[in-house]
Amino acid sequence: MPDSQPKEIKVNFPPQLQGGVYANNMLVIHTKEEFIMDYMMVVPPNGAVTSRVIISPGHMKRIINALQDNVKK
Secondary structure (H helix, E strand, O other): OOOOOOOOOOOOOOHHHOOOOOOOEEEEEEOOOOEEEEEEEEEOOEEEEEEEEEEOHHHHHHHHHHHHHHHHO
């Protein structure tokens, strides 16, 4: 019988990413296979994409559920 204990995953979090990036705007594009979320910093008359996240529809559903749960708190 295989070991049912979850394996620990060590995640590297590079120091240059730990501060995060600020975004005051977001654009979502999707296909059947993926969601593309572009986060932007917009200060008229200019704007710049600060981050792009590409995820599967399954992950998007879990993100939505997590966000809804946290907003309710």
